Amino acid sequence: MTSEEAYPAERDPGVARVGRRGARRAFLAAALRNPGQFGALAPSSPSLAAVIASVAPTTEAPVVVELGPGTGAMTTAIEGRLAPGARHLAIELDPRMVGFLRQAHPGLEVVEGDAVKLQALLAERGIEQADAVLSGLPWALFDDATQVSILAQVAAVIEPDGVFATFAYRTGMALAAARRFRRTLHATFDEVVLTPTVWRNMPPAFVYVCRRPRTL
Template sequence: MTTRTPARGLPVFLAAALRQPHLVGAVAPSSRDLGRQLATVVPRQGSPVVVELGPGTGAVSEVIDRRLPPGGRHLAVEINPRMAEHLRRRHPAMSVLCGDAAELGTLLAGADAARVDAVVSGLPWSLFGEDLQRRVLAQVCAALGPRGGFSTFAYRHAARLAGAQRFRALLDACFDEVIVTRTVWRNLPPALVYVCRRPIERGAGA
C-alpha cells in the first residue's frame, strides 16, 4: 500500500520543519485520506464558519474547501509567517490569520467571527506541554457553538505515549462525545482521528 502526500507546497513545509521542528511536528504534509477524515465535522449546508488550526501548507485546507457549502467561511490560524503567506497565495478565498492558536478568541474577534461551527486542527499536540494543551482546547471550546464539532489527529505509533494519553483525557473533559476513527494508513506516519462534538463549557479548565 502506498502513501499519498501532496507534493505542492512541500518545499515550504520542509523549510518550516527544519527551522521550527517544535512547531511543525510532522515528517510530511497530511494526506488527502487524513484530510477527509478530519473534514467530517465541517457542515455541508447553510453558512458555517470553519476554523482550521495549524494548516501548514494547506493539504487539509483543500479538502475542507471542497466540503464547505457556497455560503461557508473558512478561516485558518497559522503561526508560521512563511506558511501563512504561502496559504494566502494558494487559497485566496480562505482568510489566513497569522497568530497563535492559544490566542484563538482574540484572533477570531478581530476577524468578526466570535462563534464558529467547526474547528479542524493539525496542531502537533504531542509537542505541547499540558498547560498549552489546556489553553488551546479552552479557546476551541469557547469559540465553538453548542453543537459544534472539533477534529484533530494523533500518529498511531505515538498514541500510547504519556503526552498523547494526557491529551486524550483532556478531550474527554472538553467534549460530550469523542470518537476515535480507524487508523488512516494512507498517511505518513499512519494516524488516528479524534472527532469531538458538543463542547462542555467547563472543559479544559476543569
Template sequence: MSGTELAREAWSHKIKRRVRNAMGPWGVFIEGFVRNPVMVGSIVPSSRFTINRMLAPVDWGNCKLFVEYGPGVGTFCRPVLDRLARDGMLLVIDTNPLFIDYLRRTITDSRFRAVLGSAADVEDIVRQHGFEKADYVLSGLPFSTLPDGVGPAIAAATWRVIRQNGAFLVYQFTPRARDFMARHFRRIDNALEPLNVPPCFMYWGWKDAADGQVAND
C-alpha cells in the same frame, strides 16, 4: 558585515528561494518543519484518506465558519473550501510566518483568511473576523510536544469558541491528544487511519447541545 558577506548572504537566500520554489509546497513544508519542528506534527503532509475521513462527519450545510490550526501549506484548506458553502469562511491560524505567507499567496478564494497568531487566541481572532462562534475547528497541532500550558489553553479556548452541536476535529500521531480534549468534550469519537505516514489517530470532540460548561475550563 562587509559588502562581500552581504552579497554571499543574499546569494544564499536566492538559491534557497529557488530550490523552495522548484519543490513547490513540499519545499515550503519541509523548510517550515526544519525551522520549527515542535509546532509541525509531521514532515509528511496528511494523506487524502486522512483528509476525507476527518472531514466526513462535518455538516457542511450548517457550517458558516470553519477554523483550522496549523494549516501548513494548505493540505486541508483546499478540500475544506471545496466542501464549504459559498457564504462560508475558512479561517486558518498558524504561528509560522512562512506558511501564512505561502497560503496568502497561493489561495485566492474570497472565503479564505490566514492569520499569523496562536490558536490559544482563537476567541479574539474569530471575533475580529465578525463571528461569535465557530462551527468546527480542525487541528493537526502536536499537542504532546507543545510548550507547557499551551495545549490545555488551546483545548479550553476551542471548547469555548465552538457553537453547540459543533465539533473539534483533531488528527495526531500519538493518542495523547485525546487527554487534552477529554477535559472539555464529553463525547469523543475516534478512529485510526493506517493509510497515512505515519498512521494517524483521529478524534471528533462534539459539543452537544445538552452539555453545560465543562469543569477545568
C-alpha cells in the same frame, strides 16, 4: 469498509496550483526552520485530510476555523465541502506558511497568529462562535497548560452542536503525552470518538471527533 473507502480523498486544486512537490518543500523548509512548531516532516496525506474534513458542515454559510493548516492539505479537502457563503479561516503561526497559503488558496481567510490566542483572533474578525474547528496542531509538542488553554478556547467558540476534530499518530498512542491529551479531550467534551486508522498516511493516523463541549 476501510477508512480510505469511507472517507475518499478529495481532488487537490489548491495544491495543484503551486505543485505537490512545492508544498512538500515548503513544509519541510518550515519544519527545519522551526522544529519546535512541527510534529512531522511532511504534510498530511489527502486521505487523512479527507477524514478530518468530512466533519465540516455542508449547511448554508457555516463558519469553519482551521488551526495549524501548514501547506493546506486539510484546507483543500474542507474547501471541497463548504457551501457558497461559508466563512473559512485558517490560523497559522509560521509567516512563510502564511504566504504559501495565501498563494495556494486565494479564497481562504488566512490569519497569522498563535492558536493560544484563538478567541482574541476570532473576536478581532467579528466571530464569536464557529460551527467547526479542525486542527492540524502538533499537540505532543505542547505542554499541558498550552493544551488545556487551546482546547478550552475551542470549546468556548464552537456552537453547542458544533464539532472539533484533530488527528494523532497511531504509533504514539501509548506515550504519556498522548494519554494526557486524551484525558484533556474527555475533560473538555462529552463525546470523543476515534475514527478508523488512516493507513495511507505517514505515519498512520486517526482522527479524534469531539462534540458537546463542557462548561469548564
